[in-house]
Amino acid sequence: MLEIKNLEASINNKKILNGLNLIIKSGEVHAIMGPNGSGKSTLANVLSGKAGYEISGELNFQGESLKKLAVEERAQKGIFLAFQYPLEIPGVNTNIFLKTSLNSVLKAKGKKELDTLSFLKMVKEKSSELGIDEKILSRQLNVGFSGGEKKKNEILQMKVLDPILSILDETDSGLDIDALKIVAKGVNSSRSSKKSFLIITHYQRLLDYIKPDFVHVLSKGKIVKTGCGDLAEELEKTGYEKLN
Amino acid sequence: MEQKQLEKDQEYKYGFTTDIESIRAPKGLNEEVIKFISEIKKEPKWMLDWRLKAFNRLKNLKEPNWQKPKYPKINYQDLYYYSAPKSAQDKPKSLDEVDPKLLETYAKLGIPLQEQKKLSGIAVDAVFDSVSVATTFKEKLNEKGIIFCPISEAIQKHPDLIKKYLGSVIPITDHYFATLNSAVFTDGSFVYIPKNVRCPMELSTYFRINASETGQFERTLIIADEGSYVSYLEGCTAPMRDENQLHAANVELVALDNAEIKYSTVQNWYPGDKDGKGGIYNFVTKRGACRGKNSKISWTQVETGSAITWKYPSCILQGDNSVGEFYSIAITNNHQKADTGTKMIHIGKNTKSKIISKGISAGFADNTYRGLVDIGKNALNARNYTQCDSLLMGNKCGAHTIPYIKNKNYLSIVEHEATTSKINEEQLFYCNQRGLNQEEAISLIVNGFCKEVLQQLPMEFAVEAQKLVGISLEGSVG
Numbered sequence: 001m002l003e004i005k006n007l008e009a010s011i012n013n014k015k016i017l018n019g020l021n022l023i024i025k026s027g028e029v030h031a032i033m034g035p036n037g038s039g040k041s042t043l044a045n046v047l048s049g050k051a052g053y054e055i056s057g058e059l060n061f062q063g064e065s066l067k068k069l070a071v072e073e074r075a076q077k078g079i080f081l082a083f084q085y086p087l088e089i090p091g092v093n094t095n096i097f098l099k100t101s102l103n104s105v106l107k108a109k110g111k112k113e114l115d116t117l118s119f120l121k122m123v124k125e126k127s128s129e130l131g132i133d134e135k136i137l138s139r140q141l142n143v144g145f146s147g148g149e150k151k152k153n154e155i156l157q158m159k160v161l162d163p164i165l166s167i168l169d170e171t172d173s174g175l176d177i178d179a180l181k182i183v184a185k186g187v188n189s190s191r192s193s194k195k196s197f198l199i200i201t202h203y204q205r206l207l208d209y210i211k212p213d214f215v216h217v218l219s220k221g222k223i224v225k226t227g228c229g230d231l232a233e234e235l236e237k238t239g240y241e242k243l244n
Numbered sequence: 245m246e247q248k249q250l251e252k253d254q255e256y257k258y259g260f261t262t263d264i265e266s267i268r269a270p271k272g273l274n275e276e277v278i279k280f281i282s283e284i285k286k287e288p289k290w291m292l293d294w295r296l297k298a299f300n301r302l303k304n305l306k307e308p309n310w311q312k313p314k315y316p317k318i319n320y321q322d323l324y325y326y327s328a329p330k331s332a333q334d335k336p337k338s339l340d341e342v343d344p345k346l347l348e349t350y351a352k353l354g355i356p357l358q359e360q361k362k363l364s365g366i367a368v369d370a371v372f373d374s375v376s377v378a379t380t381f382k383e384k385l386n387e388k389g390i391i392f393c394p395i396s397e398a399i400q401k402h403p404d405l406i407k408k409y410l411g412s413v414i415p416i417t418d419h420y421f422a423t424l425n426s427a428v429f430t431d432g433s434f435v436y437i438p439k440n441v442r443c444p445m446e447l448s449t450y451f452r453i454n455a456s457e458t459g460q461f462e463r464t465l466i467i468a469d470e471g472s473y474v475s476y477l478e479g480c481t482a483p484m485r486d487e488n489q490l491h492a493a494n495v496e497l498v499a500l501d502n503a504e505i506k507y508s509t510v511q512n513w514y515p516g517d518k519d520g521k522g523g524i525y526n527f528v529t530k531r532g533a534c535r536g537k538n539s540k541i542s543w544t545q546v547e548t549g550s551a552i553t554w555k556y557p558s559c560i561l562q563g564d565n566s567v568g569e570f571y572s573i574a575i576t577n578n579h580q581k582a583d584t585g586t587k588m589i590h591i592g593k594n595t596k597s598k599i600i601s602k603g604i605s606a607g608f609a610d611n612t613y614r615g616l617v618d619i620g621k622n623a624l625n626a627r628n629y630t631q632c633d634s635l636l637m638g639n640k641c642g643a644h645t646i647p648y649i650k651n652k653n654y655l656s657i658v659e660h661e662a663t664t665s666k667i668n669e670e671q672l673f674y675c676n677q678r679g680l681n682q683e684e685a686i687s688l689i690v691n692g693f694c695k696e697v698l699q700q701l702p703m704e705f706a707v708e709a710q711k712l713v714g715i716s717l718e719g720s721v722g
Contacts, residue, residue: 048677051669071676080677087674091692100688101678108679140692157678 001026001196002047002165007057008221009039009046016042018221019057024165027193031207032200033232034218035240040200041084043218044169047198048081049074061165076108078164082154082171089141094153097141098123098160105161126159129189130182148179155186166190167198172206184209204236269326275299278427281326285396285431288403298416298426305420312612312644313552313581315525318490325428325461384444391436392447395463398434405436409467413496413533413560421492422529429463429494437472437503446702448477462493468503470536475506477705489514491550493528501536501563506544508701510709512716513549520579520608523551530557534566534595542569543586544700546709548716551580556614558587561595561623568597571697573709575690575716576609576641585615585646590623590656599630602694605641606720612644617658619651626656634664635693637686637720687714 002024009017016039024030034040046053049071059066066074089097103113114122127134132152142150151171158166171183187197187210199210207215207229215232217225219240225231269280278299282292307318385392391402399406416426437443468474491513497505507530516523526549532541543557553576559568570586588597597617605611617628634643645662667689675685691698691713698706698713 050673070681071673072679072681075677075679083674083677087668087671089671089674089689089692091695092688097678097688100684101675101680104679104681104684161678 003060005058010054020222024196029197029212031212031215032218038218039221044167076105080158080163080166082168084169086142086150086154088143090143092141094141095137132156147174152182155183165196169200172201204232207232268324272321277325291399295427298423302423307420311583313583388441389438393434395432395434413531414494414529421527422494425461425492425494429461432463435466437468437474439469440471443474446475446477460491464495467498468505470501473504477508479510490525495530497532499534499539499541502538504540506542509545511547511549515549515580516551518578526550526553528555533560534563537563538565539563540567544571547574548712553582553584555584556586560589562591564592565594570599571700572601573694573697575604576611577720578607580609583612585613587616590619590626593624595626597628600696601632603634603643605643606637608640610642614646616648619656621652624655628658630660632662636666686717
């Protein structure tokens with residue numbers, strides 16, 4: 001599904017990703033761990049197409065190069081990024097934002113757009129499924145949300161937009177155990193042979209709830225070690241130091 | 245070819261003209277032309293005298309020049325001051341008698357009068373060029389004693405009201421453009437709401453410039469008698485023209501004891517092309533007098549069109565406990581310029597005013613909020629709250645906030661808040677990542693920015709205005 005070959009990325013002439021290789025197949029859950037500054041968030045940004053990076057190497061999604069696609073085109077093709085710091089948009093109702101974005105995605109796929117009633121019904125179902133208080137839907141997008149509410153909102157958006165590849169950028173940071181469980185539920189309930197996940201995290205904690213197929217360690221812009229789920233536990237004990 | 249046409253259509257959706265023969269006064273500004281207008285309107289002598297008095301006054305006035313947007317000198321002798329669709333001469337009695345071409349134009353503008361009459365509950369006094377063509381719902385309003393008619397008709401049928409109130413808020417001795425309007429105004433709306441009557445529907449009028457080189461001089465007068473309420477909607481679009489066209493309307497509102505007037509505008513005149521060529525000069529004088537105690541006047545405006553917008557819908561708060569409000573969205577793109585705001589003149593005790601202004605600037609545009617809060621020495625316990633927010637897109641546009649505050653007594657409180665922000669790249673990225681393209685994202689963010697003002701608009705207008713906000717900023721980020 002996703003194929004990254006020898007990916008290099010720099011910003012303001014500073015090289016962040018340095019020959020990164022990664023293959024994610026349909027149905028797989030990959031976790032990327034690594035110390036601060038190793039390039040985890042840059043990888044998420046580059047995959048979603050954020051402007052400002054100089055890029056070389058290959059970046060293929062479902063057999064198509066992503067490099068020339070705009071951010072929204074990648075999103076419409078099914079790439080979703082759960083933000084580490086979700087943005088506040090004052091005056092914009094969360095429901096309306098979600099409906100607008102779902103309909104853009106549906107339209108791009110040539111599918112029928114949802115009317116307000118069926119949208120509200122669907123979003124209500126998804127939020128109760130995840131155990132998210134639907135009151136956040138009638139508030140302004142992320143405005144005045146607690147850290148936990150923002151992250152839960154990201155996961156709800158992921159469920160509603162139903163992407164093929166979901167990238168979670170440190171979604172677990174700063175979450176209490178209940179919120180963490182909601183995030184895990186969001187991922188686990190979506191797992192299928194057609195969907196893949198790339199979970200970027202600092203800690204092994206989230207991986208107690210989401211069992212990854214592979215764990216990669218990112219250091220200085222490239223993957224230095226790959227293993228199964230138990231690699232995360234090992235890292236928790238020994239730290240990243242030894243890997244360098 | 246088709247593609248090109250399509251692009252043109254998108255550039256200015258309402259850029260079309262209707263091919264109807266016009267009757268015009270000869271070019272130029274002089275007594276003869278004023279007499280011509282007065283005669284064609286079958287006005288009584290006192291009205292002509294009033295116009296001529298204004299014209300004499302005009303000779304001693306100069307155009308103001310303190311505003312930020314400058315414009316090339318206007319040759320007032322080179323303009324037409326009266327033009328009417330020919331078929332309107334026969335005064336149609338019902339819609340069936342109206343020139344089908346006119347109806348077609350309205351349909352293009354999205355004002356299907358026929359349907360509107362049945363469906364929407366809005367009475368439309370449609371001003372096509374300078375003559376009012378059709379007035380709907382008259383019967384229903386008549387039952388309540390409400391008068392809603394072209395001002396030319398009111399001059400003939402309700403001279404007492406006109407004599408008493410016309411020019412009582414904007415006197416003929418006012419500034420240049422207001423006085424010019426007093427001399428040459430062609431038509432507009434007249435509304436009178438009797439005592440203790442709540443107008444059962446939103447009153448609405450659509451203005452449209454059609455004939456080439458014809459300045460539009462609309463005159464509107466709304467009187468809300470004691471204990472009454474009215475909500476009035478005004479919306480404008482104009483066809484594409486290369487010459488700059490002058491629009492100098494006067495709107496006067498009078499609210500007596502315990503009366504309330506809500507006046508909403510969506511202004512979408514032709515803004516000129518991408519390089520700043522053409523476009524309407526929108527130099528409008530709007531003023532309301534809260535003459536009675538506990539009266540209220542609320543202005544809401546969405547200004548997206550015109551090459552230059554220059555207007556300050558104001559409230560004179562004479563009555564004790566009276567309230568004035570001003571909610572404004574001014575969007576300028578490409579080379580558009582806006583210098584707009586309000587004046588709140590506090591005279592009575594316990595008077596309150598609220599100003600919420602949202603200015604959005606993109607391209608090479610320049611957007612100025614200019615406002616005056618003037619609290620007189622007898623306006624004890626007066627209060628004002630002002631909030632001015634500016635949003636910039638790109639780095640070639642400008643936003644300015646110029647608040648004037650005069651407080652002449654120690655018991656009053658004035659608050660002013662102002663913010664200036666740029667559209668945040670991260671916000672755009674976030675929206676894009678959710679599948680919205682750049683324009684959808686901007687429209688969403690800007691609509692959020694303007695929400696407090698959009699909420700003030702009546703439902704029918706709010707939806708249209710939201711779309712307009714998006715359309716006006718198309719192509720502003722590339």
